[in-house]
Amino acid sequence: MPNLKDRLREGLEFLSPSNVGKYIQESQIYRSIFRVGVPDSDRKRMLVMLGSVFLHLHPVKVRKSGIRMRYTWCMGGITFFLFLVLTFTGLLLMFYYRPTLEYAYVDIIDLREQVPLGIMREIHRWGAHAMVISVWLHMYRVFMTGSYKPPREFNWNVGVILLVLTLLLSFTGYLLPWDQLAIWAITVGSGMARATPFLGHEGPGAALLTLGDIPLVSNTSDARFALLGGRFVGEAALLRFYVLHCVGLPLVAGFLMAIHFWRIRRDGGISGPV
Amino acid sequence: MEFIKDFINFLSDPKILIVLASALLFVSLRYPHKFYTDRAAAIVFSGMALFLVLSMFDADFRLIVSKPDNVPIVGMLFLVPFFTWFSMREAVRNDKRLADGKPLTEQEETAEKVLTWPDLVYTELICMVVLTVVLIGWSLLLPAPIEEPANPSASPNPSKAPWYFLGLQEMLVYFDPWLAGVVFPSLIIVGLMAIPYIDTNPKGNGYYTLKERKWEISVFLFGFLVLWILLVILGTFLRGPNWSFFGPYEYWDLHKLEALVNVNLSEYIWVKALGMGLPGNPLIREIFGFIAILAYFLAIPAVLAKTSFKRFYNTLGAARYHTMVFLLLAMASLPIKMVLRWLFNLKYIVGIPEYFFNI
Known part of the structure; x- marks a missing residue:
């Protein structure tokens, strides 16, 4: 019969980090999730890229010149990561925020005063500002390397629409705190829509659109009214912007991002000299 | 100290700022190997940092720069010039390699694939x-900033759009909302989307270069850096109550008066030049403005096709050429209107406020 000391040593050896790691990696649960295991050989490094739904956005092998940060500035990746951060923090904010005139402002105040992890709104707001800048810089890089040229013309176009969506997402989110900064910024911004040619009641040509004596485009039927759901930035506008901000625009952006990433692969990966 | 502050306030006047920035951009593109060097960057960026730090001692400057929503724009103030310098430095290096018959920086590693x-x-x-x-x-x-609860009856002065739209709001100084707020933003989007179809230059695809794409890069940088980024910065930091201009060290005085003595083109011609009254019919009154606008968008492309843009017309073909020139003219209309305003106090080229049709 082995003495107590030996059994203790055996037990401790079994519990050593490398042994526990090995035990976990050989377990059926682990192997069912991560089929390849630790990518310690080139073959496994390729398999891990193919096996993971997240990593398979990337090809197995990439051109060395294309992945240099000197070349890409990593701005596209940063933009996507910021989008994920904003989705996550935005989801948490939705637990506490009610888009009504009665609650919107106090809910925002409570986010800092009452809610645990009270910097979610900060991360969301600063991340949103950072995303606008990173999208601009990403497009700047793509332009400066001529990466919009054939065969990537269409993907540049998808990118332009994603730029517009980013700005609209930020714009719709700007209203939600329902403070002075918010409503007046949106009042100024959405006020432009009233000057839309033909479709805004103060736009050129709108006066021509009449049905007998009745003007077709008035301040209750023009582009601005459609945007705000009213003649001024009020409760209807708050709800409209909230729905667009949390559901409508992210869905469209997500859909276009899928196309954007897919086309990067189809158009030959990260650009580089031919 | 006050003298330096006054001088910087004077330099930040939109007229001077925009002219200086444009001049700096084009001179630097003419002599890129002198401007986009490590030494120039070290001087410029430490100068900017020093400017920012020293200026923080000024109460008015600190107030506007440390406004929470303006902090990212201060970051952008460094990031955009940094990446401009960085990409141009890469371009200058590649151009030198091309001239020496060496492979590009990117080409040296292109063939190699890594996991x-x-x-x-x-x-x-x-x-x-x-x-x-x-x-x-x-x-x-x-x-994150939070101000007083929303109050639809108390509009703050100035009321500013979100910061990334302040370039558009700044355009409102020169154009009416239907142009600055609707037509130009749409044209920016359309113009950006048109770039890959207009630019048929096969060179410079997938690497940094200036020499092989000087024209495209010059136009893009003027649009992006001067007409977008600079106007955003101007609108954020240098526009105060009533959208009046305030230097970075100036107190935002609510009662600062700026005389608006702007005159329409029709008044210049009918009243000042011809010595007549303004005709009652707006179409006759604005006839000279209409002629000017039509000539700008119709005659100039045709003339350019035969003269200095002949090579574009020949290589691009009619459709691409006319799209490009229209977009360029639309883009150029902003600096042109700016200069006309600064020099002649010109308000509208075509002014028919009866139908909200002012250009």
């Missing part, structure tokens, strides 16, 4: 970790 795991995945991981740390640090240090 995505770990070469790319780890870079991305590090980027994500750094960015997360930055975001959390930023959020801990700087609370």
